[in-house]
Amino acid sequence: MKLTTFALGLAAATLLGSSAVQAADAQFIGSTVYRTGPYAPGGIPWADGFADYVNLLSERDGGINGVPLELEECDTAYNTDKGVECYERLKDKGSTGMPAVMPLSTGITYALLDRVKADKIPLLTAGYGRADAADGTVFPYIFNPPATYWGGADVAIQYIASEFGGTENLKGKKIALVYHDSAYGKEPINTLKALAEQHGYKLSLFPVPHPGLEQKSTWLKIGRQLRPDYVIMYGWGVMNATAIKEAAAVNYPRDKFIGIWWTGNEQDVIPAGKAAIGYKALQFNAIGADFPVHQDIIKYLYENGKGSAKSPDIVGQAAYNRGLQQAVIVTEAIRAAMNIYGNAPVTGEQVAHALDSFDLNAERLKALGLEGLMEPIKLSCSDHQGGGHAQVTQWDGKTWQSITDWITPNEEMLRAMYEESAAAYAKEQGITPRSCD
Amino acid sequence: MHVERSVLTTIGAMLVLMTALPWFVGQVSEDVFFEWPFFLEVAIGGLLSGVMYSLVALGFVLIFKASGVFNFAQGAMVLFAALSFVGLKDLGVPLWLCFILTAGIMTLVAMTIERLVLRPLVNQEPIILFMVTIGIAYVLDGLGQMIWGSEVRMLDIGLPQDPSFFFDGKILINQFDMFAALIAGALVAALVIFFQYTKTGRALRAVADDHQAAMSVGIPLQHIWVVVWTVAGLVALVAGIMWGGKLGVQFSLALIALKALPVLILGGFTSIPGAIIGGLIVGAGEKVSEVFLGPLVGGGIEDWFAYMLALVFLVFRPQGLFGEKIIERV
Numbered sequence: 001m002k003l004t005t006f007a008l009g010l011a012a013a014t015l016l017g018s019s020a021v022q023a024a025d026a027q028f029i030g031s032t033v034y035r036t037g038p039y040a041p042g043g044i045p046w047a048d049g050f051a052d053y054v055n056l057l058s059e060r061d062g063g064i065n066g067v068p069l070e071l072e073e074c075d076t077a078y079n080t081d082k083g084v085e086c087y088e089r090l091k092d093k094g095s096t097g098m099p100a101v102m103p104l105s106t107g108i109t110y111a112l113l114d115r116v117k118a119d120k121i122p123l124l125t126a127g128y129g130r131a132d133a134a135d136g137t138v139f140p141y142i143f144n145p146p147a148t149y150w151g152g153a154d155v156a157i158q159y160i161a162s163e164f165g166g167t168e169n170l171k172g173k174k175i176a177l178v179y180h181d182s183a184y185g186k187e188p189i190n191t192l193k194a195l196a197e198q199h200g201y202k203l204s205l206f207p208v209p210h211p212g213l214e215q216k217s218t219w220l221k222i223g224r225q226l227r228p229d230y231v232i233m234y235g236w237g238v239m240n241a242t243a244i245k246e247a248a249a250v251n252y253p254r255d256k257f258i259g260i261w262w263t264g265n266e267q268d269v270i271p272a273g274k275a276a277i278g279y280k281a282l283q284f285n286a287i288g289a290d291f292p293v294h295q296d297i298i299k300y301l302y303e304n305g306k307g308s309a310k311s312p313d314i315v316g317q318a319a320y321n322r323g324l325q326q327a328v329i330v331t332e333a334i335r336a337a338m339n340i341y342g343n344a345p346v347t348g349e350q351v352a353h354a355l356d357s358f359d360l361n362a363e364r365l366k367a368l369g370l371e372g373l374m375e376p377i378k379l380s381c382s383d384h385q386g387g388g389h390a391q392v393t394q395w396d397g398k399t400w401q402s403i404t405d406w407i408t409p410n411e412e413m414l415r416a417m418y419e420e421s422a423a424a425y426a427k428e429q430g431i432t433p434r435s436c437d
Numbered sequence: 438m439h440v441e442r443s444v445l446t447t448i449g450a451m452l453v454l455m456t457a458l459p460w461f462v463g464q465v466s467e468d469v470f471f472e473w474p475f476f477l478e479v480a481i482g483g484l485l486s487g488v489m490y491s492l493v494a495l496g497f498v499l500i501f502k503a504s505g506v507f508n509f510a511q512g513a514m515v516l517f518a519a520l521s522f523v524g525l526k527d528l529g530v531p532l533w534l535c536f537i538l539t540a541g542i543m544t545l546v547a548m549t550i551e552r553l554v555l556r557p558l559v560n561q562e563p564i565i566l567f568m569v570t571i572g573i574a575y576v577l578d579g580l581g582q583m584i585w586g587s588e589v590r591m592l593d594i595g596l597p598q599d600p601s602f603f604f605d606g607k608i609l610i611n612q613f614d615m616f617a618a619l620i621a622g623a624l625v626a627a628l629v630i631f632f633q634y635t636k637t638g639r640a641l642r643a644v645a646d647d648h649q650a651a652m653s654v655g656i657p658l659q660h661i662w663v664v665v666w667t668v669a670g671l672v673a674l675v676a677g678i679m680w681g682g683k684l685g686v687q688f689s690l691a692l693i694a695l696k697a698l699p700v701l702i703l704g705g706f707t708s709i710p711g712a713i714i715g716g717l718i719v720g721a722g723e724k725v726s727e728v729f730l731g732p733l734v735g736g737g738i739e740d741w742f743a744y745m746l747a748l749v750f751l752v753f754r755p756q757g758l759f760g761e762k763i764i765e766r767v
Contacts, residue, residue: 036579038689040587181737207737211692213684216482217727217739224478224609225470225728238689241589245683249611251600267589271685275598310586 026070027063027334027345028094029054032086032103037077038211039237041267042319044309046104047073049323051308052297052315057331059300064335065343070094076108083108084115091119096345099337100124100330106184109142116141121348122333122355126326127152127261127284131187134385134415135422136356137433143355143384145329145377147284149234150417151388151409152260153188155282157195158407159258159392160230171200174228178218178235178243181207185234188260191417192232204228212239215246223250233259240268241276248275255280258392265319269395277397281318282390285325285374287400289316292369293324318393318400325374332360332368356381375406381436388414444758448714455480455722459729468732474607479728480721485614487720488621489683492676493697494704494712495628496669501706502645503665504555506566510574512694514670516686517581518543519677523592523686524585532594536674543670546577551663559658578691589687594678617679624675625713628668632709637664645707695740702747705760714758719743 031054033047034040054071063069072093074086083103091098100122103109109129116123123142125133131148133139160175161167177192179185189205196203204226206218212235222231231252235243240263247257255278259268264281272279289298294315301307302315314320337346337354346354358379365371375389388409393400426433456476463471493515500508508514521542525535554569597612632638643651644661652658680690696719704715727739750757 036582036587036688038687038692040582041589041687044587205736207735209737209740211689213680213689213693214486214696214739216486217479217724217731218736220479220482220724221728221731224475238684238687241685242683245598248598249600249613250609271589271591271687273591273593273598310588 025345026068026094028096028098029069029071029330029334030086030090030093030098030101031071031073032076032083032090032101032108033073034076034078034104035073036075037079039078042237042262042265043078043104045265045267045314045317045319046323046326048307048309048314049320049325050102050327051323052301052320053293053324053327054331055306055308056293056297056300059304059306060296064331065338067338067343067345076103076105078105078107080105080107080111084111087112087115091121094345096347097121099334099346099348099351102126102326102330104128106130106182106187110183113142116348119348120352122352124326124330124333126322126329128184132418132421132425134383134418135433136380136382136384137436138422138426138431139384140434141352143358143379145358145379145384145386146325146374147261147388147390147409148385148414148418149184149187149260150191150414151385152282152390153191153232154195154409154414155388155390155392155407156232156258156260157192157199158409159282159404160232161199162404164229167199173201173230174204174226175201176204176206176222176226176228176231178206178208178215178222178231178233180212180234180236180239181209184236184262188232188234191414194413194417208235208239208243210239211237212242215239215242216249219243219246219250219252223247223252229256231257233257233263235259235263235268240265241271244269244272244276244279247279248272254278255394258282261318261322261390264393264400266317266400267319274397276395278394280392280394280403281400283318283393283400283402284390285318285321286372286391286402287316287318287321287393291371291373293373294369296369321373328368328370328374329360329377332364333358355379355384358386381434385418447754447758448718451718451722455725459725462729462733466733469729471729474604476725476729478608478610479724481608481610482614483721483724484717485610485618485720486724487700487717488618488713489614489676489679489716490696490700490720491713491716492621492624492672492679493693494700494716495625495709496672496676497694497697497701498704498706498709498712499628499665499669499672502709503641504566504644504662505563505648506570507563507706508573508669509567509570509694510577511669511673511697512691513574513577513581514543514546514673515677515680515693516688516691517546517577517677518670518674519592519681519686519690520581520585520590522674522678523590523681526592527590536678539674540671543674544667547663547666547670550666551659555662556659574691578688582688587688589685590681592678592681592686594682596682613683617683620675620679624672625709628672628709631668637661641665696743699743699747701757703750703757705757708757708759711757711759719746722746 034043058069076083102124106128125144127147131150133142258280269276302312333355337350341350360377362376377386379386389406392404394403462469496511522539596616600609640656700715700719704711723739723743726742731738
C-alpha cells in the first residue's frame with residue numbers, strides 16, 4: 001500500500017514537474033479584451049482576431065522561433081477598474097511575465113501609464129490611447145503604431161479636401177465633429193482646430209454624452225440647422241449606429257459623413273440597416289478575408305474546430321482584422337526581442353528595447369501573408385508611432401469597400417504637436433525625456 | 438382621474454418656460470438659431486422621444502406600485518426580452534410567434550423571480566428588496582448574453598424609417614418615432630383597461646393601496662406579484678422591441694433604464710399617467726434645452742438637464758407630479 005502511494009506520488013511529482021518545465025519554456029501572452037459589457041459587439045471580433053493569430057502561430061509554426069506560446073485572456077468589460085485588475089493579474093504570469101499589454105481602451109491606457117513604466121512592460125495602443133505617446137523620448141514604454149487619433153483627424157480632412165477638389169477649397173466650408181464626450185472623443189479637437197486655422201473651414205463641435213442612446217437633438221441641430229458640408233464622427237459602441245440612424249432621420253447625406261476607425265465596424269452599420277449605405281469610415285487595416293493569413297487561419301484553426309470566433313464568417317471583418325493586426329505587431333515585437341536576446345521567453349523590458357528599433361517592412365509582411373492588409377511599420381527610440389497611414393472605406397449595405405489608397409497624415413505638423421504635448425506632460429509629471437541620440 | 442390644481446399650474450408654468458426661454462435666448466444670442474417651425478420640430482421630436490422613455494418608466498411604475506420595490510432590473514428585463522425576441526427571430530420563428538414565445542419566457546422569468554427571490558423575502562425592508570433587484574439585473578444581463586450571445590443584432594420590425602415633412606418641408610418628423618409613439622399609446626390604453634376593468638387589475642390596485650388589507654380580503658399576494666412582474670416583463674418586451682428596432686439589440690439597451698429615472702422622479706413612482714406625462718416633459722425639455730440652450734455652454738447638456746429638472750422637482754414636489762404624498766407618523 002505504502003509502495004503504491006509512493007509510486008503514485010512520484011508519478012504525480014514527475015507530471016507536475018514536466019508541466020512546470022513546459023510552462024517555463026512557453027512565452028506568455030496576456031490579452032485584455034472585452035467580450036462582455038456594453039461595448040462587447042465591437043470587442044468580440046477584435047478579441048477573436050487577436051486570439052486566432054496567436055493560435056495560428058502555435059498550430060502552424062509551433063510558436064515563435066520554436067518557443068511555444070501560452071495565451072490568456074482577461075475580460076475587462078471595457079471597464080477601467082477591471083482593466084487595471086486584469087493587468088495586475090496577468091503581468092507576472094509565465095516564466096518572464098507579460099511581454100506587453102494591449103489594454104484596448106483609452107481609459108485603461110491612461111490608468112496604466114505609470115504602472116507600465118514601473119513594471120517595464122511596453123504598452124501597445126493600436127489606433128487609440130494617447131496620441132502624444134508617439135514621442136518615445138517622454139514615453140519610453142508606450143507605443144502607438146500604426147495610427148493615432150490626431151493622425152486620423154488629419155487623414156479625414158485630407159480626404160474631405162480631396163472631395164472638394166483640394167485644400168484650397170476648404171475655405172468657408174462647414175465641418176462638424178460629433179464625438180463621444182470622453183477623453184477618447186476629445187482627442188481630435190485640437191488637430192481639427194489647428195487644421196481649421198490652416199485651411200479656413202469652420203469647425204462645429206457636437207459632444208454626445210455616454211452611451212449615446214439618444215441623439216435626436218444633436219442631429220436636429222446638424223441636419224436641420226447647421227447643415228454642414230461634412231460630418232466627422234469619433235464615436236463608440238451604440239453611439240455609432242444611433243448617429244447613422246439619426247443622420248438618416250434628418251435626411252443628412254450619409255456619403256458626407258465619415259467616422260474614425262472605431263466607428264467603422266460591421267457592428268456599427270448593420271444595426272442601422274439601409275440608413276448606413278454610403279456612410280464612410282477610416283481604417284488602418286484592409287478589410288476582408290482574402291489574404292493568405294486568413295486562408296491559414298481557416299485551414300489550421302476553423303477546419304479543426306479551433307477557431308476563436310463563433311463562425312468563420314467573422315474572419316476578415318473590420319474589428320477582427322484590427323485585432324489580428326495588433327497580434328501581428330506584438331508577436332513580431334516578441335520575435336524581434338528573441339532575435340536579440342535568444343530563442344527563449346522574453347521579458348517586457350526586452351520587448352520594449354526591440355520595439356525601439358522595430359521594422360515590420362513590406363518584405364516581412366509578405367512573408368507573413370499580410371501584404372495589402374496593413375502598411376509597413378518602422379519605429380525608433382523617438383518615434384513610437386511609425387507611419388499613421390489610413391484609408392477610407394464606404395459601406396455598401398453588405399461590406400466595407402475601400403475607396404481610397406493609403407493616405408499618409410501630415411507628419412511634420414503632427415510631430416510638432418506630439419512633441420509639444422509630450423513636453424507639457426513631461427513638465428507636469430517631472431519627467432526628464434531620455435536621449436535618443 | 439382627479440388632478441390637483443397645483444399639478445396643472447406646474448405643468449403650465451413649465452410649458453411657458455420651455456417656450457419663452459428658447460425664444461428669449463434666440464433673440465439675444467447669435468449662437469442660437471430660433472424660428473417657430475424649428476422650435477415646433479424640436480419640441481415634437483422631443484415629445485416622441487419622451488413616449489419612448491415613458492415606455493421604460495412604465496415597467497418601473499407597475500412593480501413599485503404593486504409591491505413598493507424599486508426594480509433596478511427593469512433595464513436588464515428590457516435587454517433580456519429583446520435578446521430573446523431577436524434570438525428567436527434569427528432562428529426563423531415568425532414575428533408574431535416570437536412575441537408570444539417571448540411573452541411566455543418573461544412570464545417564466547416572473548414566476549422564477551417570485552418563487553426564488555421574492556417569496557423568501559416577504560416582509561423584509563424595501564432596501565433589501567431593492568438590493569435583490571440589483572442582483573437580478575446582473576443575473577439577467579449575464580444569462581441573456583450567455584444564451585443569445587453579446588453580438589449586436591439587427592431588428593427590423595417593418596416600421597417605416599424615413600422622415601416625413603410637414604408645412605412645406607418646414608417641419609420634419611421621423612416616421613419610426615410616430616409609429617413607436619402610437620404603439621406606446623396603445624400599450625398604455627391596454628394597461629389602463631387591464632387595471633380598471635378586469636378582476637386581476639382591481640386586485641392589483643387593491644394590493645397597491647394596502648398590502649395587508651388586500652390580503653385580509655383574500656387577495657393572494659404571491660399570485661399578484663407574479664402577475665405584476667409578468668406585466669412589467671411584457672412592457673419590457675414592447676420597450677425592447679421598439680428600442681431594439683431603433684438601435685439594434687445589444688447590451689446597451691439595459692442602459693436605457695437611465696433615461697427612465699428622471700421620468701419617474703418627475704412623474705411619480707406610483708402613477709401610470711405620471712410616467713407618461715413625465716416622459717413627455719423630460720423628452721421635450723431635454724431636446725429643447727440641448728438645441729436652444731446647449732450652444733451657450735458648449736452642448737452635451739441633454740442627459741444631465743433631465744436629471745437637473747428632476748432634482749429641482751424633488752425639492753418642491755418630492756412625490757413627483759402624480760405620485761402619492763407619503764405621510765409617515767412616528
